[in-house]
Amino acid sequence: MIWWPVGASLFASNVGSGHFIGLAGSGAASGIAVTAYEWNGMFIVLLLAWIFLPIYISSGVTTMPEYLKRRFGGKRIQIYIAVLYLFIYIFTKISVDMYAGAVFIQQALHWDLYVAVILLLAITALYTVAGGLAAVIYTDALQTVIMLVGALILMVFCFIQVDGWEGLQDKYFKAIPTVRDTNTSCGLPRQDAFHLFRDPVTSDLPWPGVLVGMTVPSIWYWCTDQVIVQRSLSARNMLHAKGGSLFASYMKVLPFFMMVLPGMISRILYPEEVACADPEICTQVCGNALGCSDIAYPMLVMKLLPVGLRGLMMSVMIAALMSSLTSIFNSSSTIFTIDLWRYFHPRASEWELMIVGRVFVLVLVVISVLWIPLVQASQGGQLFIYIQSISSYLQPPIAIVFMAGCFWKRTNEKGAFWGLVLGMLSGCIRMVLDFVYTAPQCHEEDTRPAVLKYIHYLYYSVILSVFTLIVVVVVSLATEPPTKENISRLTWYTRFDKPVQSALEIKTVDNDRDSASPDRQQLSTMEDSHKPDSKVKSAILCICGLERKNERNSQEPPKPEPNTCSLDEDPCKKHIVNANLIICMCTAVFLWAYFA
Structure with a gap:
């Protein structure tokens, strides 16, 4: 494993088809402000490699819920966080x-x-049924190349149509549909469409929320999400992990040019469809009375490109979808089998875990399909805004608990648990209110409750983060401190500690040695070696990437492979990646300042 497949896989996992459609649609509807999410991620993905990843590597964990279990002890946080992750995947990833x-x-x-x-599900299943994490990472790397080539070609065609950057700035404000209510703002482009920083009270993306409110969910996504973190954990060493994050961070510059600006150009070229302002017309165009901005990118592909390039862009979108879905399916299956199923069935065999993981993916798919109508109707029909609003309600409590566990040694299990429970309850209440009281259209009066009308979802993210942090700190200080084994090698300050073996682990090892006699071991080995597999079972094992092995006891749960990534770094190469870190951050600061 080298650094660039890790970085390409990080980028591909982030830039799925939902990202293409959502960013282009939001660009068509509200301008370049949505780019703030991408350029905010340029900083946060670097935090993963330089700050969070050394802690995860020193702890030797396989999944993020497993880290919380080791950091705080007990099982309830691990189970609770695993369930939350799966719900978030359904609401913000798979269905989208x-x-x-x-x-x-x-x-x-x-x-x-x-x-x-x-x-789409059938196409994805054709090559994911036999894939593991390594297969996903290398296919992601290949599909990233396809995505970049196709999207950059479309970008060139778009800018030719509007006579470059100056033409885009001039024509965007003239892209108004002919059928609209002239007494309202329906169908009119925003006057601040080319600004990243917007009014803190009246705008759709207030600048204080952009700077603070989106940062905490971004930390969850890039630094604690299983889909992302497991790619960095698969790196050979810290230098490769840092190189992968740097590569992904540089690549985060491109969505602005590949998705957002083409989305704005789509509004210029096809204002009657993309910027439709009449519910009846929108229903005829895209089947959604709330708006058709989500079709901005597909319209460009189908109407602007010649036939041959349309096929290329079809492959781009399918590749983006498959990269995203395979990543989520792999991570969801890992979390469910390792953190949940093995808790209730601790001696589950490899065969059982494989079957359970595949069946669980099917269940996730069914639930996600049923959730699609809510995705379509939420947030005025803007897909990317739906993703970010749900993220602002569900992800801050998890991110705060991870940060407290990583950087405050006094955080204990009770503080983390009650911070998660109360924070998630507050976020779910706001999310339910969002679905019950949908955002009004431009011609409608806003009659929603004050918590929805006056508190933007990015501001709510800040409030939720502060509330969760207060709960974690107060409860932790009011209860007993964590034990040494819950801190050693599990925080930033203790990542270089020597491993601590608890008394319970020592006792378990001694009991296992006493109970395993040579005769039983030999008998078990002979039974396993002479146990034939049926042809059907052997075929399924082969398809699913599993092989029958002679084990001492087939009923013992398979142990995860030890983490091969090392904290050791070559001094010379370390200086190179650190220099690139400074260059990358300076690039991000320049982009923010230029478009602010």
């Missing part, structure tokens, strides 16, 4: 990617939305 990919196929082939969803 399936919907976005289906929108693209729907525009291209005029198929029914759910027929397109089933087709």
